[in-house]
Amino acid sequence: MSYSFEYIDIILLVMIAGFIFLRLRGILGKRTGFEGKAPPKFEEVLNKMRTEKVQKINENFDDSAQKEFLEGAKIAYETIITDFSDNDNKIVASKPLLSEEIFNQFNEALKERSNRGHYAEITFIGINSAIIKEHKKIDKILNVTVEFIAEVITCIKDKDKKVVSGDSEKIKKIYDTWVFSRDITSANPNWQLVNTLT
Numbered sequence: 192m193s194y195s196f197e198y199i200d201i202i203l204l205v206m207i208a209g210f211i212f213l214r215l216r217g218i219l220g221k222r223t224g225f226e227g228k229a230p231p232k233f234e235e236v237l238n239k240m241r242t243e244k245v246q247k248i249n250e251n252f253d254d255s256a257q258k259e260f261l262e263g264a265k266i267a268y269e270t271i272i273t274d275f276s277d278n279d280n281k282i283v284a285s286k287p288l289l290s291e292e293i294f295n296q297f298n299e300a301l302k303e304r305s306n307r308g309h310y311a312e313i314t315f316i317g318i319n320s321a322i323i324k325e326h327k328k329i330d331k332i333l334n335v336t337v338e339f340i341a342e343v344i345t346c347i348k349d350k351d352k353k354v355v356s357g358d359s360e361k362i363k364k365i366y367d368t369w370v371f372s373r374d375i376t377s378a379n380p381n382w383q384l385v386n387t388l389t
Contacts, residue, residue, distance in 0.1 A: 252333065257323055263382065264337050264371060265321050271384065272343065275301070276313035290372070290385045308350040316342035316362055324368065331376045334385070339367045 252260075267288045274285040275297065282289070282297055289297065304310065318341045325336040342364055346357030357363075370386035373379075 252326060252335075257326075260335065260371075260382070261321050261323065261337070264335075264369075265318050265339075267371070267382070267384065268318065268321070268337075268339055268341070268367070268369070269315050272341070273313055273315050276311040276345070287381065288384055290383045293384050293387070304347075309347050309355060311345065311347050312359065314344040316344065319364075328375070331374055332372055333375050334370055334372045335382075336368060336370050336388070339365075339369065341365050341367070 267285075271285040271288060274282055282294065282301065286294060318339060320338075320340045322338045323335060324338050325334075327334055342362050344359065344362055346354050346359045349355050368388040369384055370388065371382040372385040373382045
């Protein structure tokens with residue numbers, strides 16, 4: 192008789208353990224191997240956060256951001272202009288500031304000048320004004336068009352240091368419209384010159 196009671200106790204314990212297991216499984220869920228992919232709902236939240244971040248960056252190109260941008264654009268402008276006058280006919284300092292297309296265009300111009308046996312002398316006097324004419328976002332790319340008015344002394348000399356164009360003593364006013372661009376989703380804060388308008 193005592194054996195039957197022991198069997199009943201075991202059966203009851205098994206039933207309780209089974210009930211607890213089922214309850215835990217219902218609460219904690221079932222794991223079936225590596226689950227590297229985020230649940231769809233979580234992906235939606237991440238995508239929304241990324242979209243809001245991009246929109247915020249674009250919307251925050253306010254007066255303060257534009258002022259900060261223009262300070263950098265002025266430095267880039269002077270660096271590129273003066274780099275284009277180096278006697279070794281190589282673009283060095285301004286390379287990171289140029290898109291691949293613009294860099295190639297500048298390089299070709301330098302090669303042509305070098306083949307003629309000419310070199311440029313440019314003395315940068317200063318920038319009179321730098322105005323943002325337009326800024327617009329295309330997908331994840333923000334383009335900013337800047338109109339520069341600057342003063343330089345510039346001339347082209349031959350291998351005998353004879354002036355073939357320009358004036359080595361006269362200050363010349365130049366007008367340039369450049370387009371700078373950056374990927375606003377990138378962690379890289381640098382802008383690049385992507386176009387020069389006439």
